[in-house]
Every structure is written in structure tokens, then in C-alpha cells.
Amino acid sequence: MIGSVPILRIGRTLLLSIQLELSDAVAETLQNDVLLAIEKHGTSSLVIDITGFDFVDTYVARILAETSKMARLMGTETVIVGMRPEVAATLVRMGYTMEGVRFALDLDEGLGLLGHVIAR
């Protein structure tokens, strides 16, 4: 648990579900904490759930994209899940497309993308 952002482990996947409004300073701290958690738990994949965001500005978008790139350098694949329609529309209208980042509709799809088999 980091602040009020829990980092949960599911097998070799870390799940980060951000349900609070990130200030710039908290976003950067969280980025560092996630990288440390990846090292500590030896995870092969990271899922970042952003259903809690009703808007994402370029700063937070950059932090998310960078976190994905940093995790990749450590050998961990990242999927960002749960981007709301308003957020997707706003980012693209601004001209920011978060190149090189993988996305999935929701947590279920995201875990599936990473090879997790969910029992039905």
C-alpha cells in the first residue's frame, strides 16, 4: 500500500488501481514506487487501472507512458486499462496519443492480454 494507491499482486502481475486525483508530485512518487515494487516482487507484467480518472492531462499521461517504458526496460510489460471515453477523446483532441503504450478496455481484457486465464 502506497499512500492510498494499493499495489496488488496477482501471480506474476502487479495491479495498480489509481482511484484518487493525482497531483504532479504524487504522480512522480507513485511512478518510482511502482518500479520498486516491480523489482521487489519480480513481476513480468503490470496493469494500471485508470477507471478512477475522469480526466487525464498531459502531465499524468506522460507519467503513465513513461512508467510503461521504464517497466519495459526492466523486462515488465504494461497494459493500461479502463480509460474512460471522455479521457480518450480529450487526449486525442489535444494531440496526445500515448505512442508505444498498450491499452485494454477493462481489467478482464487487460489480464487476458497478458496471458492470465480467468476462470468463468
Added chain:
Amino acid sequence: MVEVISRVEVPIACEDDVVVVRRRVRVLAGQRQLDSFAVAAVTTATSELVRNVFVHAGGGKAILEEVTDGTRYGLRATFIDEGPGIDDLERVLRGGYSTAHTMGLGLSGSRRLVDRFEIETEPGKGTCVKIEKWAPF
């Protein structure tokens, strides 16, 4: 003729004020019948513009106004600083240009998100950015 219904002035003095100002904008926009896409757009633009004031000028202020033209409501936000101003405004507004550690999409991106965007800047004197977002007809 645009009429101002309410007006509030909020200082921008520290990084946390990015959160404070955009929260107020989100609440005001939600109250005035802007749809969720418009609320996200004006909140995001505000976040970028307040951050610009703080990062480039070290502070300033935001003026938030609820406005109406008689048939619909809108939100007007003005961001004022007495910082270094912008040398090459044309280039900055094209995007992809940044002097601080931002992505360079702050101004150009914000402009694309709102219904009205005005900027006045003078090197050495400061910058004033005014945006408006209106509820759909």
C-alpha cells in the same frame, strides 16, 4: 451579449494549486449543464494552463466565471501571470515546443479543447490566457 453570473479569483502559488483550481473548474462546469466530455475538456485545459503559470512564471492567478449568453451557459477561465512571457507564440501554439519539462502540448492542446481561446503575452511582462467552454445547444 455575454453576462457574468459568478466570478471567483483563485491564487496560483504552489504546485497543489493545479489540483485546487481544476477541481473548482470541474465543479462549476458540472453545475452549468456542460456534458461529461466538455467537463473533461475544460478541466484538462485548466490543468495545463495552471501548470504553465506555476512552472513558467512561478505563480499568478486564475479568474473563474460562470457566463451565459441568454440561451446557454458556459465557463470562462482566465490565467494571468507576470512571468517571462512567450517569445515565439506561433511556434508554441503549433505544439511540440517546450521550454520547461512539460511536453509542449499544454497551450496547443488546451486550445483544441475549448470553444474560445485568447492569449496575450509580452516577453518580460507576462502572459494572460482566456478560455471559454460552452454547454451544447
